[in-house]
Amino acid sequence: MAMLPLVLHWFFIEWYSGKKSSSALFQHITALFECSMAAIITLLVSDPVGVLYIRSCRVLMLSDWYTMLYNPSPDYITTVHCTHEAVYPLYTIVFIYYAFCLVLMMLLRPLLVKKIACGLGKSDRFKSIYAALYFFPILTVLQAVGGGLLYYAFPYIILVLSLVTLAVYMSASEIENCCDLLVRKKRLIVLFSHWLLHAYGIISISRVDKLEQDLPLLALVPTPALFYLFTAKFTEPSRILSEGANGH
DSSP: OOHHHHHHHHHHHHHHHOTTOSOHHHHHHHHHHHHHHHHHHHHHHSSSTTSSOOOOOOOOSGGGGOGGGGOOOGGGTSOOOOOOOTTTTTTHHHHHHHHHHHHHHHHHHHHHHHHHOTTSOTTTTTHHHHHHHHHHHHHHHHHHHHHHHHHHHHHHHHHHHHHHHHHHHHHHTTOOSHHHHHSOHHHHHHHHHHHHHHHHHHHHHSOGGGHHHHGGGGGGTTHHHHHHHHHGGGSOHHHHHHHHHTTO
16 A cells, blocks of 8 residues: 555556657656655554664454444444554554655655756646545545555555556557567656566465475566567557558
8 A cells, every 4th residue: 555656656657658758767767755754664664663663563463453333332322432552553554654744745756847847848747646636536436435445455456557557558558578678768667667566466365484495486476568579569559450441
C-alpha cells in the first residue's frame, strides 16, 4: 500500500507528460522524493517516536483486521463499541502515510510543474496532480475496507499488476524490439521499475525458512519483458489485419 501511490504517480506522470515533454524525469524524481519523505516522517512519528522502525502487534488471522465486527451486544439490544486496532499500527499507519504524501505533493509538485513543464499546455501540465487527488481517496477506501485481504494477498497483486502495466506500457509506447526499448532512457527506467516490482513480489512470496530454494526465482524477473519483445511481431495488429484480408 505504501508503494501504490508512487507507482500511480509515475503512471499518470508518464501518461500525461507527452512524448515531447522533457519534464517527466524530474516529476518522477520528485514523486519518489515525496513518497520517500512521507514514509520516513510516518515512521518517525509512529510508536516508538523518533526512530525508523515500528512496534506492531502480531497478525494471527484475517479477523484481527476487522475487530469492529466483534463488538459485543449484551442482550442483543445495544452494541458496545469497545474494540481497538488489534494489528496496531499496520492499519492506521497507511492513512498517516497517505496524508503526508498528499501534503508533500501539494507543497512541492505544483511549483515544479509550473517551472519545468513548458512542453505541455496550461491545462495538461497539472493533470497528473489532479489524478492523485482522485486516487488517494480511492486508496484510502481500499485500505479501510480491504486492509486484511491486502495484507495476505499483496505479493500476488503486485505480480499481476506489474505484469499488466508493463504490457500496457510497452504496447502503448509501440515497443516491438530491443532497439525501440533503447531509443529513450525513460523507457529503460520504466522497465527497471517494473523489474523491481517483480522482484519485490517474488521476495514477498518467498518462504523465510527456504530462501535458498525460492530466491533463484528472481532469475525469472526479465522473462515477461523478453517474452513480449519476442512475440510482439506475431501479434502486431496491422499484420493480423493484412493476413486476414489475404485469407490466411
